[in-house]
C-alpha cells in the first residue's frame with residue numbers, strides 16, 4: 201500500500217487567479233484590467249467537468265475586453281516586447297490557442313493574448329517555477345476539471361493506492377476572488393469527488409483565519425467527510441504571534457478545536473511557496489510552531505516538504521537548512537508531529553536517492569531520532585511537481601532511496617504505516 205499524503209487536484213477556478221495575475225502584472229506595469237481580462241479567459245477556458253467551457257463566462261470576456269481602455273495600444277506594446285521565438289519554442293503556448301480565444305478570425309488576437317500572458321509569466325514573483333514554460337505547462341493542466349486532474353494524477357502513479365488532496369483558501373489574501381466561491385462551491389465539489397472515489401481519495405479542507413465563520417466551515421467539512429485541515433502561512437498569516445489580534449485569537453482557538461476533534465493539520469514548511477507577498481513564505485518557519493506545540497503538545501501536525509530540499513540534500517549554506525533541522529527536532533519532541541517529502545525535486549537527480557538516504561540514515565542514527573522513522577511520510581506535492589518533466593519518477597526515486605538495509609526496515613512505515621496513523625485511518 202502506498203499513500204501519497206500531499207497532492208492537489210484543484211484547477212484555476214479554485215484560486216483567485218485574477219488577484220494572482222494582478223500582483224504579477226503590476227510588477228511589470230500592466231493595469232489590473234488586463235489581469236482581470238486574462239483571468240476571465242483562463243477561467244472560461246477551464247473545463248467544469250461537463251466537458252465544455254461555460255458560455256455565459258465566455259460572453260463576459262468579450263465585454264471586459266471591449267471596456268478596456270487603450271487595449272490595442274497596450275497589447276501592441278506587449279506583443280512587441282515578446283520575443284517571437286518564444287512562440288515558436290513553446291508548444292504549450294500554441295496549445296492555448298485551442299481554448300484561449302475562440303471564434304473565427306481570431307488568429308491575431310490569440311497571438312496578442314499570448315503576449316499578454318507571457319508578460320504576466322515573466323513577472324512572476326514566486327520561484328516555484330524556474331521558467332515560463334514550466335509555469336505554462338502547469339497552468340494548462342490547471343484548466344482541466346478536477347475529476348480529470350485526479351485521473352491524470354492516478355495515471356502518473358499507478359502504484360499509489362490512496363491520495364490526499366489539499367485545498368487552498370486564498371481569496372482573502374489576493375485582490376480578486378475564485379471563480380468557484382470557497383464555501384458554497386469548492387467544498388461541495390471536492391466532497392463529491394471524494395465520495396465518488398471512496399478509498400482512493402481523501403481531502404483536507406483549508407483553514408483561513410480571516411473567515412469569521414471558520415469554525416462553522418470546518419465543522420461542516422469534517423461532518424461531510426473531510427479528513428483534516430490545510431494551514432498555509434505563505435498566504436500571510438502566522439501559526440503564533442500574528443500581528444493581527446483577530447487572526448491570533450482565531451488561530452489559537454483553531455488549534456484547540458483540532459486537539460478536541462483529533463483533526464490532523466497539514467502545514468506548508470519551506471521558506472518559499474506560493475507567496476501572497478515577497479517573503480511571506482518565511483512565516484512557515486517551524487520556530488513559529490514551537491509556542492503552538494508547547495500549548496497543545498498532543499496536536500497532530502504534519503510539516504509539508506519536511507522543511508524543504510536544503511536540509512535533505514545537504515545545502516548547509518541555504519536559509520532553508522535550519523527548517524529541516526527544526527522539523528526533525530519537533531518530530532523528536534512531540535508525539536503527533538509528522539513530516540512528508542513532497543516537492544523535494546533533487547530526489548530526481550542521478551545522485552538524489554543516495555543523498556536523501558545518507559541524510560535520513562545519519563539522522564536516524566542519532567540518539568532520540570529513531571522516532572522520525574514513525575513520522576516521516578511519502579508525499580509528492582503533485583500537481584506542483586507536474587512542471588518537472590520526469591515527475592512520474594518521483595515514487596520510484598523514493599523507492600530507490602529506501603532500498604538499503606537500514607531504510608528497508610522502515611519502508612512500509614514511510615509509504616503507508618505512518619500516514620495511516622496520521623490520517624486516523626484504521627489499518628486494513
Ligand SMILES: [Zn+2]
Pocket residue numbers: 206207208366542581584
Ligand atoms: Zn502543496
